[in-house]
Amino acid sequence: MSGQLSGAQRKLRIGVIFGGRSGEHAVSLMSARSVLAALSAEKYEVTQIGITLDGAWWVSATHAPGDVLEALLSGDHRHLTPAALLPDPTHSGLYGFRGSVLEALVELDVIFPVLHGTFGEDGTLQGVLEMADIAYVGAGVLGSAVGMDKALFKDVMRAHSLPVLESALLLRSEIETDIESALAKAEAVAPFPLFVKPANLGSSVGVSKVRSRSDLLEGLLEAARYDRRVLVERGIPAREIEVSVLGNDHPQASLPGEIIPAEDFYSYNAKYHDDRSRLLIPAPLSPEITAQVQEIALQAYQAIDCAGMARVDFLLDKESQELYLSEVNTIPGFTSISMYAKLWEASGMSYPELVDRLIELALERKAQRDRTERRYER
Numbered sequence: 001m002s003g004q005l006s007g008a009q010r011k012l013r014i015g016v017i018f019g020g021r022s023g024e025h026a027v028s029l030m031s032a033r034s035v036l037a038a039l040s041a042e043k044y045e046v047t048q049i050g051i052t053l054d055g056a057w058w059v060s061a062t063h064a065p066g067d068v069l070e071a072l073l074s075g076d077h078r079h080l081t082p083a084a085l086l087p088d089p090t091h092s093g094l095y096g097f098r099g100s101v102l103e104a105l106v107e108l109d110v111i112f113p114v115l116h117g118t119f120g121e122d123g124t125l126q127g128v129l130e131m132a133d134i135a136y137v138g139a140g141v142l143g144s145a146v147g148m149d150k151a152l153f154k155d156v157m158r159a160h161s162l163p164v165l166e167s168a169l170l171l172r173s174e175i176e177t178d179i180e181s182a183l184a185k186a187e188a189v190a191p192f193p194l195f196v197k198p199a200n201l202g203s204s205v206g207v208s209k210v211r212s213r214s215d216l217l218e219g220l221l222e223a224a225r226y227d228r229r230v231l232v233e234r235g236i237p238a239r240e241i242e243v244s245v246l247g248n249d250h251p252q253a254s255l256p257g258e259i260i261p262a263e264d265f266y267s268y269n270a271k272y273h274d275d276r277s278r279l280l281i282p283a284p285l286s287p288e289i290t291a292q293v294q295e296i297a298l299q300a301y302q303a304i305d306c307a308g309m310a311r312v313d314f315l316l317d318k319e320s321q322e323l324y325l326s327e328v329n330t331i332p333g334f335t336s337i338s339m340y341a342k343l344w345e346a347s348g349m350s351y352p353e354l355v356d357r358l359i360e361l362a363l364e365r366k367a368q369r370d371r372t373e374r375r376y377e378r
C-alpha cells in the first residue's frame with residue numbers, strides 16, 4: 001500500500017483502460033468485462049476508460065456503471081465524454097473536455113491497462129503512464145517492449161542461455177526491395193516447415209506455417225503487412241505449454257497448462273472461433289518438465305524486467321522432447337476463463353484475489369520507483 005493511503009479508509013481509485021487501437025481491441029473488451037466484474041465495490045472506486053479503434057479516449061458522462069464498455073461494444077457514444085490523461089504529473093488524474101477546455105474529472109491511484117497488443121502491451125501506453133507518474137498494473141516500458149518484440153525477446157533469451165528456436169529477422173524494406181536475398185536468408189534458418197510472423201503482434205495475426213518457397217514468399221508478404229520487422233523461425237511439431245507468472249522482484253510461477261489447438265497450429269481462428277481448441281490444466285507433464293518450465297519461465301520474466309504479471313509460452317517438441325521458450329505476453333488474455341487466470345485458480349488463487357494482488361503489485365512497484373533519486377546534487 002502506498003504511504004498516503006495506509007490507515008486511511010477511503011477506497012482506492014482504479015482506472016481501467018480497455019479497447020485500444022490494436023487488432024486485439026475486441027479481445028481487450030472481453031478481458032475488461034471480467035476485470036470490471038471482479039473489482040470489489042467495497043474496496044475500489046472504478047473509472048472506466050475506453051479507447052476506440054481510432055484512439056479516442058472516452059469516459060462516462062453520467063457515471064452509470066458499465067456504460068463505457070457497453071458503449072464501445074455498441075458503438076453508441078452518446079453518453080460518453082472525451083477524456084485525457086496528461087503526461088504532466090503536476091496535473092494528475094483524468095481530465096475531461098468541456099468544448100475545448102480541459103476540466104479535472106477524477107484523481108486515480110492505479111491504472112489497470114487491459115489492452116492487448118500494439119499501443120497497450122508494447123510499452124507505448126506504459127510510457128504515457130510513467131510520464132504521468134501514476135501506478136499501473138503490469139510490466140514497465142522495457143519489459144513490455146521487449147516482451148512484445150519476438151525477435152528482440154529471443155536475442156535476450158539467447159544472451160541468458162535460455163532455449164529458443166533458430167530464427168532470422170527480416171525487414172519489410174528488404175522483403176520489398178530484394179526478395180531473393182530475403183528468401184535465401186529465411187531458407188537458411190532450417191528446412192521447411194518454417195513459421196513466419198510479424199515481430200510485434202499477437203493473436204496469431206499474420207502468422208503462417210510455410211512448407212515451400214512459394215508459401216514462404218506469400219508468408220513474408222503477409223507478415224510484412226502487419227509489421228516492418230518479420231521473424232522467420234524453425235517450425236517444430238509442438239505441444240504448447242503456458243505458465244502464468246505473478247510478482248515484481250520475487251515472481252512466482254503457476255502450474256503449467258497446455259493448449260490443444262483445433263487446427264494444425266494455434267491460429268487466430270483456433271484461438272477465438274473454434275470451440276474445439278482445448279485447455280488442459282494442469283498440463284500432463286512429468287514433475288521434472290513441470291519444474292523446468294516454471295524455472296525457465298521465471299528466468300525469462302526476470303531477464304526482460306517484467307513486473308506484475310506475464311504469461312510465458314513454450315513449445316515442447318513432440319519428437320525430441322526439447323523445450324523452447326516461445327514468447328512472453330505481458331498483458332495476456334485476461335477473462336476469468338483465460339489460461340492466465342485459470343492457471344492461478346488451479347494453483348490456489350481465485351480471480352478476484354488475482355486482481356487485488358495485481359493492484360498491490362502496481363502500488364509496490366510505484367513505491368520502488370518513487371525511491372529512485374532523480375536529481376544529483378553535491
Ligand SMILES: Nc1ncnc2c1ncn2[C@@H]1O[C@H](COP(=O)(O)OP(=O)(O)O)[C@@H](O)[C@H]1O
Nearest residue numbers: 195201202203204205233234235236238265266
Ligand atoms: N516455431 C514454431 N513451431 C511450431 N509452431 C509454431 C511456431 N511458431 C508459432 N507456432 C504456432 O503459431 C502460434 C502463434 O505463434 P506465436 O509466436 O505464439 O504468435 P502470437 O503472438 O500471435 O500468439 C503458436 O501458438 C503455435 O501454434
Ligand SMILES: [Mg+2]
Nearest residue numbers: 203204313327
Ligand atoms: Mg502465442
